[in-house]
Structure formats: structure tokens, C-alpha cells
Amino acid sequence: MALEKTIYIGPFIHCETLTELDIAVHGMIGVGEDGKIAFVVRDVEGGQLSAPDGWETAKIVQTPDHGFFFPGFIDTHIHASQYPNAGVFGKSTLLDWLNTYTFPLESSFSDLEKAARIYNRVVARTLSHGTTTACYYATVHVPATNLLADVCQSKGQRAFVGRVCMDRLSPDYYRDESVESAITATRQCIDHIKKIDPKFDLVTPIITPRFAPSCTDETLKALGDLHHETGIPCQTHVSENKAECQLVKEMFPQSQSYTHVYDEAGLLTQKTILAHAVHLTKDERALIKQRKAKVSHCPASNTALTSGTAKVRTMLDEGLTVGLGTDVSGGYTSSLLAEAREAIFVSRHVAMTDGDDAKLSVEEALYLATRGGAKVVGLENRIGGFEVGKDWDAQMVTLGGVGDTVGLNQEAGLVEIFGGETWDDKVAKWVYTGDDRNTTAVWVKGKLVHQRPGFKP
Ligand code: GUN
Ligand code: FE
Structure with a gap:
């Protein structure tokens, strides 16, 4: 029209x-x-x-x-399927939170009616908070992921929609069967969006390995190949929680670091969005910068799951591109305005140990929520x-x-x-x-x- x-x-x-x-x-x-x-x-x-x-x-x-x-807000990291759990996390930390709260909820998206109800709510709600662009993780289910893309298009929200890939260290009731099935399902979701929005004008597919521990080397590599073959962006989690970082070290002993795991799979490029980045080493930050990969800062989630405090000032000073992510439902809020506030407060907690320079201002938080996010999603010439x-x-x-x-x-x-x-x-x-x-x-x-x-x- x-x-x-x-x-x-x-x-x-x-x-x-x-x-x-x-x-x-x-x-x-x-x-x-x-x-x-x-x-x-x-x-x-x-x-x-x-x-x-x-x-x-x-x-x-x-x-x-x-x-x-x-300008409309850009949420660079949000799990649409986890919206019903916003605020529900108790005293859990990442790895037990995934098993206790997250996988059971996500697995229920085999029920398309439930998926429709929740996806309609989350898109309407984020729009009501002024989020004009969102980078969504859906679930492993192809029909429900396609439905999320349809909902974004019909409600008019600019979105990146990712079908989650996980073929290792995941529960029997919620996982990919094989490398082949993960890739086939990902391709089906890409094809669906090509059908409803051929130029990816409003809705864009995004390749989504959940995180290194839940993917075999083969799946990471195959998704990296797909990323290079199609030019479609990719999103994942990195260095969120210390136990997770230790796990990655044990699971990928041949890799120099968590970030290197993605790099070796061909998944670290200028079209990659890395959520959290809490415990990165200086070398990892240098590699991210060299590859021009982007960072989604998720302060509400990092505090809720006691993951740690991401050093945003350091990342900005070193020239990394940073945006904000609500990370619902690790994060309790679907509002990017609230997330901006959380970013400011977390930076003050960092300042209490690292010095005043760590503090983010109101202006800086709003920049991350708009122009920073636009750069993270590669649309700085169109939005922000x-x-x-x-x-x-x-x-x-x-x-x-x-x-x-x-x-x-x-x-x-x-x-x-x-x-x-x-x-x-x-x-x-x-x-x-x-x-x-x-x-x-x-x-x-x-x-x-x-x-x-x-x-x-
Ligand atoms: N790491 C792997 N999966 C998830 C998830 O769903 N949320 C967060 N915050 N971290 C993750
Ligand atoms: Fe997340």
C-alpha cells in the first residue's frame, strides 16, 4: 500500500x-x-x-x-520464543537456566498455535517500546520460525529472524538430529523469507548457531560455509559466563579462544553479531575488531543471570562496534529504553572498580540503542x-x-x-x-x- x-x-x-x-x-x-x-x-x-x-x-x-x-530503537539480540519467561529466572546462572527454564519453553514451539500467540505478543510489545528493528532468535522449529517472520512482516517490524541450530549438549527432547538436518532446516527458513520478502527489505534471515557448546564442529563449519555462500548475516553468543567459557575451552581444546572457535568455522565476519562478550580477552577483542564483527551488549541479562559486567568502555575505546540487546528472557525486559538504563547502571558498577571513565552517559546509551545498533545490523545507511x-x-x-x-x-x-x-x-x-x-x-x-x-x- x-x-x-x-x-x-x-x-x-x-x-x-x-x-x-x-x-x-x-x-x-x-x-x-x-x-x-x-x-x-x-x-x-x-x-x-x-x-x-x-x-x-x-x-x-x-x-x-x-x-x-x-529514531526507532534497534534491539540487536532478543529471543522471541523466550518472551513468556521474561522475569522468570530465579537465582539460576546460564547453564542451569538453559536446562531449567529455557529449553522446556522453546521445545513447546512445536505447537504452532502457541507459537502464534507468543510471537504476535512479542512483536506487538517490542513495537510498543519503540523497537523498530529486532534481531530475533526463534527456536529449532521451521514452521514456528517461519511464522515469526510472517508476524514481523504483517505487523511491519524490521527484523532479522533466526532458526536456532543446536546438535550437541542439548536435551533429547529439543535438538537437531544431525548436521544435515540443521542445515536443511536453516535453508528452509531462509527460503521462506526469500518468498515473503525477496529483497529482505523488511525481514532478513539470519544464520543462528545457538552457541559453540551446543554445536558440533561440523555444524559450526557447515553454518560458516552457508554464511559465506549466501552472504546472510549470522548471530550467536560469546563469552557470556565463566562456566560456559571453561566448557568451551574443554570442548574445543585445539582453539586458542572462544572467539577463535567461531573464526575457525568461518563464522566471524563483518556480518556476525556476538551477544554478551562479557569475559573476552584482549586478543579476542583484537580478533573481533580485525574481522569487523559486531557486539550486542546485554546488561539486564548479564546482571540477572549474574554472568558478569561487560566492559563497554574498553570495547568502544578499542574500536569495536557495539549495540544493545534485551536478550529476553535472560534479560527481564523487552524495552530497549530500560536496557539503555541498565547499560548506564552496569557501567557505573564497572566504574566503581575500574574508574570513572567506564561510566556511560545518557547520550552514549542512546547512541548504542540507535546508531550503534544500526551499525551492528549493517543498516547504518538506512536507519538509526x-x-x-x-x-x-x-x-x-x-x-x-x-x-x-x-x-x-x-x-x-x-x-x-x-x-x-x-x-x-x-x-x-x-x-x-x-x-x-x-x-x-x-x-x-x-x-x-x-x-x-x-x-x-
Ligand atoms: N547461550 C546459549 N543460549 C542462550 C540463550 O538462550 N540465552 C542466553 N542469554 N545465552 C545463551
Ligand atoms: Fe541470548
């Missing part, structure tokens, strides 16, 4: 650099019928807007008081900020009731705006006290994909 040319009027905020926001208080952004940004006016003269030639009849969408446009030619993947944030002048009502959630705040203050209040009640509307490729009650498109 063709989109209407639309002019978005009001403040817009996006990340200029890792440390700086660009805040345009009197902004105006034109989005064409192709869903791409056609023009950006940073400072509408005298606050008076006049549509450029050819845009006189365009539709207008204007922010309410204390509203602004912000407001520049001409980029897709309109955006959220309207309102720090007050929709259409309300004083932000102290229920609809506004917890963010209270008293009137004297600078825009920097408002953004900080959003990051620390905001939630989905502040996410008034969400667009992907120019299409409205979520709205709060009261929003008038």
Missing part, C-alpha cells in the same frame, strides 16, 4: 556522535511515499512552518507539548538517525499526556515535566523514568506500526 507524503513537525532528537545529541527544537522532516526522509529542516524559521514546493498538500503529523521525534535518504523508522515520544500541557497525568507515566527543564534534562528524564506510555506512536519505513490511545494520526 502506498504511503501518504507526510511532514513531521516538532522537536526531533537523534545522536550526532557517540557522546552528542543533535536536538532540533523547531524541526520539520518530510517523508515521501517511499517511506524515506526527503528533507530535514533543523530550524523552522521563527517557529513558523511552510511546506516546501510540492509538499503543500502533504499530511501533517505534529508533536504535542513535551513531545519529540526520536534522521538524514535525507534514510528510512523513517521513528518514534514519537511524549513526556506528558497526549495533548496535555502539564505532564502529570496517568497517561504520561512516570515522567514528570515541571516546565523549567532543558531538552537535555527532558531526555535524561525520559531515559531514567520513561516507559512505553511515553511512546506515543511508532513508524517503520514511514508506516505507522504502533500508536497509544489518544494519538491522532
Whole structure:
């Protein structure tokens, strides 16, 4: 369906650099019928807007008081199938958590009706949090994985959808039978997405070895070959938990490190997303940098499962590309805004031992959630900020009731705006006290994909 040319009027905020926001208080952004940004006016003269030639009849969408446009969030690591377990992890750590909570849940996705119910919920919920792009792990089941791709497409969320591969150290009731069956099933999921979205315009398949311990050398190698043959991206976990790292050492004695296991299989490339990266050595970070592979930082999960504190400042200083991942349900929240907050707090815990330089600022956390994530998924030329030619993947944030002048009502959630705040203050209040009640509307490729009650498109 063709989109209407639309002019978005009001403040817009996006990340200029890792440390700086660009805040345009009197902004105006034109989005064409192709869903791409056609023009950006940073400072509408005298606050008076006049549509450029050819845009006189365009539709207008204007922010309410204390509203602004912000790029959509990019969740670089989330297990869609684990959504029902968000918040349920007790005192477990990674390896017992997988056996106790995760494998039993994921195995139940042989039931396609259950899969449909959960996948519809998780896509609707992440959209409501302003997540316009998500890198999903599904399960081993081909029909349910294909269904997740269908749900992303029908709800309009940009997504990477991965069928999980695991043919070793996995329970009898939930595993791949063989290398061949893992590869065949992965190809079937790739073919399905080729059918529903031939150019991978919205939904892209992603090759997904669960993690080194749950794959035989042969499967890792075969998936590496497939990655090179097809150019399709790949995602996996690395160096999340100390017991896991020890296990990898024992299972792959010939490899120099956990990261080398992936490299030797051909799975460490510029199209690889590595989740967690908590306990990497300096050599591993150097190898990741050399291969231009990307890191998904998952602070909520790393804290919940007491995996450790990833050294984000070190990774950034060393030139690694980092984005944020909720890692539901190792992580308890499906909100990338909450994840940004967790990233800031975890960095403060690191700072308490490593020094103040480790602290991430609000601006840096928002960068990781948008531009950083865009680089992680290889779409930095299409999403992550407001520049001409980029897709309109955006959220309207309102720090007050929709259409309300004083932000102290229920609809506004917890963010209270008293009137004297600078825009920097408002953004900080959003990051620390905001939630989905502040996410008034969400667009992907120019299409409205979520709205709060009261929003008038
Ligand atoms: N490592 C292997 N599988 C998983 C998973 O499902 N979640 C997390 N956090 N780590 C993993
Ligand atoms: Fe994970």
C-alpha cells in the first residue's frame, strides 16, 4: 500500500556522535511515499512552518507539548520464543537456566498455535517500546520460525529472524538430529523469507548457531560455509559466563579462544553479531575488531543471570562496534529504553572498580540503542538517525499526556515535566523514568506500526 507524503513537525532528537545529541527544537522532516526522509529542516524559521514546493498538500503529523521525534530503537539480540519467561529466572546462572527454564519453553514451539500467540505478543510489545528493528532468535522449529517472520512482516517490524541450530549438549527432547538436518532446516527458513520478502527489505534471515557448546564442529563449519555462500548475516553468543567459557575451552581444546572457535568455522565476519562478550580477552577483542564483527551488549541479562559486567568502555575505546540487546528472557525486559538504563547502571558498577571513565552517559546509551545498533545490523545507511535518504523508522515520544500541557497525568507515566527543564534534562528524564506510555506512536519505513490511545494520526 502506498504511503501518504507526510511532514513531521516538532522537536526531533537523534545522536550526532557517540557522546552528542543533535536536538532540533523547531524541526520539520518530510517523508515521501517511499517511506524515506526527503528533507530535514533543523530550524523552522521563527517557529513558523511552510511546506516546501510540492509538499503543500502533504499530511501533517505534529508533536504535542513535551513531545519529540526520536529514531526507532534497534534491539540487536532478543529471543522471541523466550518472551513468556521474561522475569522468570530465579537465582539460576546460564547453564542451569538453559536446562531449567529455557529449553522446556522453546521445545513447546512445536505447537504452532502457541507459537502464534507468543510471537504476535512479542512483536506487538517490542513495537510498543519503540523497537523498530529486532534481531530475533526463534527456536529449532521451521514452521514456528517461519511464522515469526510472517508476524514481523504483517505487523511491519524490521527484523532479522533466526532458526536456532543446536546438535550437541542439548536435551533429547529439543535438538537437531544431525548436521544435515540443521542445515536443511536453516535453508528452509531462509527460503521462506526469500518468498515473503525477496529483497529482505523488511525481514532478513539470519544464520543462528545457538552457541559453540551446543554445536558440533561440523555444524559450526557447515553454518560458516552457508554464511559465506549466501552472504546472510549470522548471530550467536560469546563469552557470556565463566562456566560456559571453561566448557568451551574443554570442548574445543585445539582453539586458542572462544572467539577463535567461531573464526575457525568461518563464522566471524563483518556480518556476525556476538551477544554478551562479557569475559573476552584482549586478543579476542583484537580478533573481533580485525574481522569487523559486531557486539550486542546485554546488561539486564548479564546482571540477572549474574554472568558478569561487560566492559563497554574498553570495547568502544578499542574500536569495536557495539549495540544493545534485551536478550529476553535472560534479560527481564523487552524495552530497549530500560536496557539503555541498565547499560548506564552496569557501567557505573564497572566504574566503581575500574574508574570513572567506564561510566556511560545518557547520550552514549542512546547512541548504542540507535546508531550503534544500526551499525551492528549493517543498516547504518538506512536507519538509526534522521538524514535525507534514510528510512523513517521513528518514534514519537511524549513526556506528558497526549495533548496535555502539564505532564502529570496517568497517561504520561512516570515522567514528570515541571516546565523549567532543558531538552537535555527532558531526555535524561525520559531515559531514567520513561516507559512505553511515553511512546506515543511508532513508524517503520514511514508506516505507522504502533500508536497509544489518544494519538491522532
Ligand atoms: N547461550 C546459549 N543460549 C542462550 C540463550 O538462550 N540465552 C542466553 N542469554 N545465552 C545463551
Ligand atoms: Fe541470548
